Structures are given as structure tokens and as C-alpha cells.
Amino acid sequence: MLRRVSNAGCTNLAVLQNIGYVAVDAAIVAKKPVKFSFREAAAVPLSALTVVQALAILDVQQGGKVFISGGTGGFGQIAVPYAKSQGLFVTVSGSRSARALAERLGADEFIDYTTQDYTEILADYDYVIDTRGVSEIFKQMKILKSGGKLLSLNAGPNARFASQSADWSTGKRILFALLGAPFDGLAKSQSKSYDFIYVQPNGKQLAAFTKYLEEANIKPVIDSVYPFDQVNAAIAKIATGHSQGKVILKVDDEE
Numbered sequence: 312m313l314r315r316v317s318n319a320g321c322t323n324l325a326v327l328q329n330i331g332y333v334a335v336d337a338a339i340v341a342k343k344p345v346k347f348s349f350r351e352a353a354a355v356p357l358s359a360l361t362v363v364q365a366l367a368i369l370d371v372q373q374g375g376k377v378f379i380s381g382g383t384g385g386f387g388q389i390a391v392p393y394a395k396s397q398g399l400f401v402t403v404s405g406s407r408s409a410r411a412l413a414e415r416l417g418a419d420e421f422i423d424y425t426t427q428d429y430t431e432i433l434a435d436y437d438y439v440i441d442t443r444g445v446s447e448i449f450k451q452m453k454i455l456k457s458g459g460k461l462l463s464l465n466a467g468p469n470a471r472f473a474s475q476s477a478d479w480s481t482g483k484r485i486l487f488a489l490l491g492a493p494f495d496g497l498a499k500s501q502s503k504s505y506d507f508i509y510v511q512p513n514g515k516q517l518a519a520f521t522k523y524l525e526e527a528n529i530k531p532v533i534d535s536v537y538p539f540d541q542v543n544a545a546i547a548k549i550a551t552g553h554s555q556g557k558v559i560l561k562v563d564d565e566e
Contacts, residue, residue, distance in 0.1 A: 339512035344524050354531035354557035358389035359520040361464065361510050365390075365440055366397060368506050369460050373398030375437035378429070378454060382418065383409035385549075385557040386442055386464070388532040391416040393520075396527065402436075404429055405555075412532065412555050430454060441466060448494060448505075457502045464508060469495050472507045532556030539563075 343352035371377070377394055379387050382403025394401045395417045402420040403413050413421040422429045435456040441447060444465035452461055469491020473484040491507065498505040524530070534556040537545040545560050 336512075337514065339514050341514045341517035341521055344521050346525070347530065350533065350536065350559055350561075351530055353559060354385070354533055355389065355520070355524070356517060357510065358386045358531075358557075359393075360513060360516055361386060361508065362390040362393050362440075363516050363520060364510055364513075365462050365464075365508055366394065368508060369438045369440075369462055371397060371399060371438060374400070376400040376402070376435070377438040377440060378402045378404075378433060378436050378451065379440045379442065380404050380447055380451065381442045383412045383416070383555050384442065385534070385554060388412070388416060388556045390440065391418050392527065392529055393523065395419075396523065399438075402429075402433060406553060409555055416532075438462070440464070449497065452497055452501060452503060452505075455501070455503050460504045460506065461498065462506045462508055463494075466494060466507065467491060468507045468509075469505060471495075472509070534558050536561060 343349070344355075347355075369377075371394075375398075377399050379390055379394070379401065380403075381387060382391055382401070383405040387403055387405075391401055391403060391413070400419050401417070402422065403416075403418045404422040404424045405413060406425055407423045410421050410423065422432060430450050430453050433454040436454050437456065437459055439451045439455060439459070439461040441451055441461060441463040442465060444463070445467070448461070448463065448466050455461060467490050468487040470484075470488035472491065473479060473487035479487075491505070494505040532555065534554040535545075535548060536559040537548075539560060539562050542560060545558050548554055548558050
């Protein structure tokens with residue numbers, strides 16, 4: 312039984328909620344870090360699971376180079392230090408005002424997308440984690456070396472993603488394969504690979520990530536906190552793509 316539940320609906324929006332007691336599957340939950348407030352804890356789970364599962368899909372190797380588009384947002388502020396802990400060289404993009412945050416997170420290189428074109432600066436990257444979607448896939452694929460891997464959080468599923476679950480119907484698998492055909496075709500033509508991730512709940516991964524946060528003494532960056540009656544404003548803030556850290560949605564007035 313849990314006194315509070317932290318949940319998240321997207322990589323940038325986290326929900327802090329006090330709803331009494333609820334029953335949940337013990338396999339998908341973990342204790343929050345001891346020194347975290349509930350607000351801070353709400354900012355962690357989805358981004359943590361996303362980066363852990365993304366790096367597993369990419370099968371990253373120490374010394375590899377990864378580019379995270381928009382790497383100072385809600386996902387990046389968790390992903391950058393964790394990727395560094397796995398021995399990766401990390402480059403992120405963001406607005407000029409985000410440079411200081413990127414450096415604080417430990418990024419090795421920062422691209423100011425308002426004045427720089429990363430396709431003219433970066434090359435021979437091993438991995439890309441895309442947070443921007445379809446509009447950036449071609450550009451991001453361009454900076455990968457032959458054999459490089461791109462994983463998208465937003466662009467869309469493909470045939471390999473469709474093959475991962477036995478629960479999906481044949482029709483859904485065909486649909487996913489058709490939707491992802493342009494991405495797969497682009498990747499294949501350049502001897503690279505494309506993957507899509509739909510994050511799965513995993514209590515063991517959360518527990519391991521909690522240990523990492525406590526040992527590394529890392530806390531999430533919170534951009535802003537909105538009361539529940541301002542949910543549209545919170546979503547609008549995320550839609551700008553300019554949030555530096557997590558946007559928290561409070562369901563009640565308690566911490």
C-alpha cells in the first residue's frame with residue numbers, strides 16, 4: 312500500500328498526487344530516494360525508465376558518442392548525467408539560455424540550435440536519442456556514422472518495434488511497419504538503424520536508478536510547478552519546447 316503515488320504522462324510532465332491508499336502491482340513500483348521530496352520524486356520515474364530502456368535498446372558501449380536533441384528538457388536532465396555515468400560522450404542541443412544547465416548536468420558538448428546547425432558541427436556519432444520527432448529524423452540520421460543507431464521517443468513505431476509484443480494483432484503490426492517504413496528505409500540506405508521506444512513500467516529498473524541517484528547525489532531539475540486547474544498552461548509550457556527540467560502538475564495543495 313502506498314500513501315502517495317507519483318505518475319507521469321509524458322517525458323516532461325510529472326504529476327504529484329495525494330489520493331490516500333491504492334493497490335498496485337508491486338513489480339512496477341519502487342521506493343523513492345530517501346532524500347527526495349515527493350515533488351522531486353514525481354519528476355524521476357518516466358525519464359529514468361526511458362533512458363535506462365533506451366540505452367539498453369541502443370546497446371551502448373563505453374566511449375561511444377551520443378547526441379540527445381533538446382537535452383536540457385525534462386528527459387535530458389535525467390538522461391545526461393546517467394549517460395555520462397555509463398561512459399558515454401554526451402552532446403545536447405538547446406537554446407542559448409540552456410547552456411549553463413547543460414554544463415551543470417555534465418554534457419560534454421552543447422549546441423545552441425538558435426545559432427548553430429548541428430549537422431555542420433557533429434559527425435561520426437554512434438547513437439542519437441531523438442526527442443523532437445519526424446521533423447528532425449533526417450538531420451539526426453546524417454550525424455551518425457555507418458552502423459550508428461537512432462532511437463526516437465516521438466517519431467513513430469516501425470517493424471522492429473511491432474515485433475516486440477505478442478499481444479498486438481497482425482493488423483497492428485502491419486500498421487506499425489507501414490508507419491515506420493520511411494524511417495527504416497532512410498536508415499537502411501545509410502547503413503544505420505532506427506528504433507522507437509514505448510517505455511514499460513519496471514520496478515527493478517526504478518530501484519536500481521534510485522540507488523544510482525542516491526550514490527551520485529543527483530536530484531532532478533524542476534522547471535515549474537502548476538496547480539491542477541492550470542493543466543492546460545502546463546501542457547502549453549511543454550509544447551514550447553523551452554522547459555529546462557520537469558514541469559510538475561500538483562493535484563492537491565499538500566507537498
